[in-house]
Amino acid sequence: MMMKFAVIGSGAMGLRYGILLQDAGNQVDFIDGWEDNVEKIREQGGAMVSRDHENTHLVPINIYYPEEYQGDPDCYIFFTKQMQLADMLDRCSHFFKPNQYAFTCMNGMGHIEKLAQYFKPDKLIAGTALVATVLNGPGDVDFIGKRGAGSMNLANYTEKPDEFTHQLVDELEKAQFHPTLTTNFMGTLLAKVVFNSVVNTICTMFEMTMGEYAAYDGAEDMARQLIDEAYDVCERDGVKLINTRQDEVASIMHVSKGAMPLHYPSMYQDMHNYRPTEVDFINGYLVKIGRQHHYNASTHAFLTHEVHLAELGKQRELKQKQA
Structure with a gap:
């Protein structure tokens, strides 16, 4: 039809x-x-x-x-x-x-x-x-x-x-x-936020593809730390995510290694092209919801600041190119 x-x-x-x-x-x-x-x-x-x-x-x-x-x-x-x-x-x-x-x-x-x-x-x-x-x-x-x-x-x-x-x-x-x-409306939407809070942010910060990130020996540990914080936030907010914590780690590693190893995430594309990123709506969103429940998602907060600092650096680079 x-x-x-x-x-x-x-x-x-x-x-x-x-x-x-x-x-x-x-x-x-x-x-x-x-x-x-x-x-x-x-x-x-x-x-x-x-x-x-x-x-x-x-x-x-x-x-x-x-x-x-x-x-x-x-x-x-x-x-x-x-x-x-x-x-x-x-x-x-x-x-x-x-x-x-x-x-x-x-x-x-x-x-x-x-x-x-x-x-x-x-x-x-x-x-x-x-x-x-x-x-x-x-x-x-x-x-x-x-x-x-x-x-x-x-x-x-x-x-x-x-x-x-x-x-x-x-x-x-x-x-x-x-x-x-x-x-499961919120659980479905937040599953991707959690995924992006790992892959988008890390690949953007270090200017690498998803496959390059996943090939790093510590990639799984980094993913697990961010996922644990994100799940802690979601549980406090009463949201049941569609995957378990371990399933989410496995999904990130599988997609990064097998399905999209050559892909630069959209946040990287924005940063690379001197556009504002959506980090406040991804990692920053998890930080905001955590604070509403008196929980400090400190790793996500640190990454949010890092991305904004990198944005300032890119804007400086753009001004130098235009000079």
């Missing part, structure tokens, strides 16, 4: 989800606020798509600025950065309708509260994606891994899947995202 989607935030992950859902036979529109991206895609007649840096080809897509969009999709797919979402929601609010669904697999935490201001609880679906994608530049995206690589989890905000949710899962399966539907 064909569905109508509109992807809001047409960067690396937005393009990948939208293009593969389009390839699976769905109608997909793309909405973005980054002028360079929108104009480049319009100029070249679509997005340039490659896989593992090879077979670059043009995929025709329709892209719009929020202010000019007049479509009526069944579902919006959100893939902005956390710090950009509030502004994008405001710019898009004129075309939201009560019958439409919102679906997102954004990194970090903070987006659910913002989306819930515009969409009813029974229309909100969120998940997490272990899908590696790189935006080389405006209108130029690289899908990392062989076709069908990666997986994802999703859950309804109400934790009660409806007919639409099952249709969405079917289309995501056709697009080879390998979705798993759960009925």
Whole structure:
């Protein structure tokens, strides 16, 4: 059954989800606020798509600025950065309708509260994606891994899947995202936050791929220390994560060594390109929730400070390059 989607935030992950859902036979529109991206895609007649840096080809897509969009999709797919979402929601609010669904697999935490201001609880679906994608530049995206690589989890905000949710899962399966539907909303979302709080942050700090990190003799010990703190926070907040602590350590090592060894996480890509990172919505989020329960997630706090210090260094480097 064909569905109508509109992807809001047409960067690396937005393009990948939208293009593969389009390839699976769905109608997909793309909405973005980054002028360079929108104009480049319009100029070249679509997005340039490659896989593992090879077979670059043009995929025709329709892209719009929020202010000019007049479509009526069944579902919006959100893939902005956390710090950009509030502004994008405001710019898009004129075309939201009560019958439409919102679906997102954004990194970090903070987006659910913002989306819930515009969409009813029974229309909100969120998940997490272990899908590696790189935006080389405006209108130029690289899908990392062989076709069908990666997986994802999703859950309804109400934790009660409806007919639409099952249709969405079917289309995501056709697009080879390998979705798993759960009925544990916060446990599903926080599992990815915990994963990213290890891999994204460490790989960014030391400018290395996931495989290079996992090859280090102490990688598993580092992961376990961060995971133990994160699980301590989640347990105090009443959230039951979908994996055990040991399963989460094993998942990080398996994905880093086997599934995505050559991948630089999205936080590294932001740092490398002199953009603000989402560390406050990942490690920093765990620190904030811990403090609400009088628990000090000290390792996550230290890493958050380290990333911000590295951001200052990158901004100094950018100013020197521009001088």
